[in-house]
Amino acid sequence: MLRLYDTAIGAVQELELREPGRMSMYVCGPTVYADPHIGHGRFTLVWDIIRRYLMWSGVEVDFVSNVTDIDDNIIARANADGRPATDVAQEYEAVWWEAMDRLGVQRPTHDPHATDFVDRMIGLISELVERGKAYQGADGVYFSAESVPDYGLLARQPIASLKAGARVELDQEQGKHDPIDFVLWKAAKPNEPWWPSPWGPGRPGWHTECVVMSLDLLGDDFDLHGGGIDLAFPHHENERAQAVAAGRRFARRWVHSAHVVAGGGEKMSKSLGNVVSLPDLLDRYDPRAYRLLVLQSHYRSPMTVSDATMTAAERGLERLDGIARRFGTALDATMAEPAALARFSTRMDDDLDTPGATAELFDLVTAANTAADDGRWSDALALAAAVVDITGAVGLSIGGESADVDEEAAALAAERDDARRQRDYRRADEIRTQLQEQGWIVEDGPAGTVIRR
Numbered sequence: 001m002l003r004l005y006d007t008a009i010g011a012v013q014e015l016e017l018r019e020p021g022r023m024s025m026y027v028c029g030p031t032v033y034a035d036p037h038i039g040h041g042r043f044t045l046v047w048d049i050i051r052r053y054l055m056w057s058g059v060e061v062d063f064v065s066n067v068t069d070i071d072d073n074i075i076a077r078a079n080a081d082g083r084p085a086t087d088v089a090q091e092y093e094a095v096w097w098e099a100m101d102r103l104g105v106q107r108p109t110h111d112p113h114a115t116d117f118v119d120r121m122i123g124l125i126s127e128l129v130e131r132g133k134a135y136q137g138a139d140g141v142y143f144s145a146e147s148v149p150d151y152g153l154l155a156r157q158p159i160a161s162l163k164a165g166a167r168v169e170l171d172q173e174q175g176k177h178d179p180i181d182f183v184l185w186k187a188a189k190p191n192e193p194w195w196p197s198p199w200g201p202g203r204p205g206w207h208t209e210c211v212v213m214s215l216d217l218l219g220d221d222f223d224l225h226g227g228g229i230d231l232a233f234p235h236h237e238n239e240r241a242q243a244v245a246a247g248r249r250f251a252r253r254w255v256h257s258a259h260v261v262a263g264g265g266e267k268m269s270k271s272l273g274n275v276v277s278l279p280d281l282l283d284r285y286d287p288r289a290y291r292l293l294v295l296q297s298h299y300r301s302p303m304t305v306s307d308a309t310m311t312a313a314e315r316g317l318e319r320l321d322g323i324a325r326r327f328g329t330a331l332d333a334t335m336a337e338p339a340a341l342a343r344f345s346t347r348m349d350d351d352l353d354t355p356g357a358t359a360e361l362f363d364l365v366t367a368a369n370t371a372a373d374d375g376r377w378s379d380a381l382a383l384a385a386a387v388v389d390i391t392g393a394v395g396l397s398i399g400g401e402s403a404d405v406d407e408e409a410a411a412l413a414a415e416r417d418d419a420r421r422q423r424d425y426r427r428a429d430e431i432r433t434q435l436q437e438q439g440w441i442v443e444d445g446p447a448g449t450v451i452r453r
């Protein structure tokens with residue numbers, strides 16, 4: 001079974017599923033007010049790879065990822081553009097799904113929207129107020145962090161040091177009793193969308209959104225809560241604190257993926273002004289190259305996205321595509337070499353060692369080509385079938401026709417196959433040389449000559 005680093009305990013641990021053979025996971029999704037950036041692309045790919053790998057391993061996966069369609073950024077953008085917040089949210093949600101589709105990220109089993117859950121969020125906040133874990137301040141309802149004894153678990157910091165760090169932000173939310181408290185319900189300001197509540201018109205805070213939707217759709221004690229490492233504290237800790245305070249069993253495991261470093265070496269963030277838009281990246285490179293780059297990086301290590309790393313990933317894709325073209329329709333996943341699949345699983349189960357698994361994958365590519373070059377076809381097919389099975393397991397589609405094979409080159413390839421069938425190896429070699437001189441890579445596949453640029 002898959003072992004992952006659990007942020008809450010600070011160690012790599014095997015997943016212990018609530019229901020054997022069925023995994024329930026929640027991953028915080030986008031706030032839809034701008035184009036997604038390459039950091040969004042990375043974390044969605046990490047979770048897509050985990051999900052697909054579990055499915056390949058025979059585990060059913062319930063995958064919930066939310067869409068935050070009301071928040072300060074959406075409202076600010078709507079007011080700046082002079083249009084309703086719902087317009088902004090719908091526009092950028094469409095941009096989000098288009099980018100996800102291009103990346104080959106599978107749609108979640110459920111994609112709850114915050115605005116559809118406001119009643120249930122009010123329900124949770126009311127319960128927290130009744131239990132004495134939350135209180136009404138001048139500008140909203142706040143959660144009393146100190147009311148949860150182990151508050152700070154996901155920050156891996158004691159409450160005293162969190163308090164010291166939080167003090168500077170106190171003036172932004174005036175109704176707080178304590179700097180580490182956080183807002184559950186925000187009283188409406190002029191020009192803001194609002195919903196009625198026991199505390200007057202307003203809207204729910206982001207931290208309440210995810211705790212309500214995850215528990216509602218996956219149930220108590222669900223298997224895994226994930227997201228980017230920047231969300232571990234305070235967002236995830238605040239979700240967890242609300243669940244604990246409400247007497248609910250929350251996520252069994254907490255897993256976080258690392259950030260992206262764009263070109264120059266600085267951490268990606270809006271304030272640095274070096275955000276690279278995900279749609280722009282996908283326009284410039286084969287979208288599959290981004291998935292391969294994510295696979296070649298460990299999910300807990302920062303990943304550099306630059307022209308050099310993307311171009312290298314595209315070259316890797318060419319080698320994988322070459323396997324699919326060379327062996328083509330002769331491949332059948334059931335022929336895959338079992339030892340290769342076992343090595344892949346061992347790597348993946350070890351805290352999602354995708355860099356190790358990918359290195360093994362490219363070794364398989366080399367071995368399959370060598371076996372084919374030597375005419376050991378049954379070995380070659382078993383190795384190539386493992387390549388196809390493994391790339392499928394991590395959502396990397398390979399293959400495709402060599403679009404640029406012209407009629408003349410195709411005719412020469414066919415003539416070479418005829419010559420070989422007639423044992424005219426001299427003529428077959430002549431044609432190979434002729435094709436190579438025209439810039440083709442010539443390989444023997446199980447069904448005959450395969451050429452590509």
Ligand SMILES: [Zn+2]
Pocket residue numbers: 027028029210235
């Ligand atoms: Zn969340």
